[in-house]
Amino acid sequence: MDWSTLGCGRYGHTTYAPDEPELRAQLSASVAAGQAWRCLRCGAFVAGPPDASGPAAQAPIVPQGAEIRSKLILRIFAVERFVRVLIFSAASYLLWRFRSSQTSVERAFNRELPVLRGMFRGLGFDIDHSRLVGLLRHALTLSNHTITLLAIGATAYATIELVEAVGLWQARRWGEYFAFVATSLGLPLEIYDLTRDVTWLALLLLAVNLALVLYLAIAKRLFGIRGGRSAYDARLRQESVLEEAILAASAAPAQAAAPEPEPDGAGPDADNAAPDAHGDEPRPDDDGASVVAAVQPALADQRPPPDQRPAADR
Numbered sequence: 555m556d557w558s559t560l561g562c563g564r565y566g567h568t569t570y571a572p573d574e575p576e577l578r579a580q581l582s583a584s585v586a587a588g589q590a591w592r593c594l595r596c597g598a599f600v601a602g603p604p605d606a607s608g609p610a611a612q613a614p615i616v617p618q619g620a621e622i623r624s625k626l627i628l629r630i631f632a633v634e635r636f637v638r639v640l641i642f643s644a645a646s647y648l649l650w651r652f653r654s655s656q657t658s659v660e661r662a663f664n665r666e667l668p669v670l671r672g673m674f675r676g677l678g679f680d681i682d683h684s685r686l687v688g689l690l691r692h693a694l695t696l697s698n699h700t701i702t703l704l705a706i707g708a709t710a711y712a713t714i715e716l717v718e719a720v721g722l723w724q725a726r727r728w729g730e731y732f733a734f735v736a737t738s739l740g741l742p743l744e745i746y747d748l749t750r751d752v753t754w755l756a757l758l759l760l761a762v763n764l765a766l767v768l769y770l771a772i773a774k775r776l777f778g779i780r781g782g783r784s785a786y787d788a789r790l791r792q793e794s795v796l797e798e799a800i801l802a803a804s805a806a807p808a809q810a811a812a813p814e815p816e817p818d819g820a821g822p823d824a825d826n827a828a829p830d831a832h833g834d835e836p837r838p839d840d841d842g843a844s845v846v847a848a849v850q851p852a853l854a855d856q857r858p859p860p861d862q863r864p865a866a867d868r
Contacts, residue, residue: 635719649705
């Protein structure tokens with residue numbers, strides 16, 4: 555599957571005209587409709603004026619290939635985090651409301667319980683042994699201080715999950731680190747909970763959290779894993795259409811300077827016997843190579859890290 559093509563199908567092509575003439579020549583082409591520019595995502599030539607122009611060091615960072623797939627995976631985890639935010643926000647709200655009206659809730663529970671018991675007994679269910687009824691009875695025995703602590707804990711957890719969700723949805727480096735640390739700290743508690751009672755929900759949540767931690771560590775190379783940030787940035791540069799154009803522009807002068815095949819009868823002695831009028835050996839024009847050589851360190855030094863540069867889409 556070509557993720558770059560899928561990305562262009564969703565967000566549209568992104569073209570850029572660098573100020574450097576050698577790079578403009580690599581990223582542009584003449585077509586019947588006029589001039590076409592190469593898309594920085596999928597590499598296809600798109601007829602019409604470029605979306606933007608300027609120095610190559612200020613070109614937008616466009617997710618490509620594996621990076622687009624990575625953003626999709628992170629957004630799946632972000633959606634799961636948003637669901638947790640909704641659940642624990644609702645729990646926090648209900649706990650605060652229950653704290654302020656615990657007495658009235660207890661009276662209503664004791665008043666309606668016999669009616670519910672008789673109704674469910676007619677259906678063949680004994681709600682006195684129901685976990686939900688037992689949980690409600692236990693909640694009615696909690697003090698206001700305990701309920702307050704539970705509400706604060708639910709609010710804090712919802713806030714942490716919200717930060718994780720936003721960071722993962724935007725595919726920010728800080729969000730990846732935050733999600734990795736926050737999720738890793740909760741894994742021992744989840745494992746301990748499983749030693750007491752094994753449930754499908756607990757197993758599912760543990761599997762999701764383990765998958766997120768492993769994916770962030772391996773695919774995003776956090777904390778120096780698989781070469782760390784430098785190796786991650788190097789992979790992004792290797793996939794970049796602009797970097798490919800820079801390499802092609804730097805190789806063009808060398809190819810132009812390569813000696814042509816010598817005609818029959820010519821050889822090294824004939825070359826030595828034919829200096830130019832001023833006694834100097836002819837030299838190939840190296841202006842293009844020098845310009846591109848100046849562009850490459852500029853791209854490496856002036857461009858900020860990928861998560862701090864303007865992206866073509868989010």
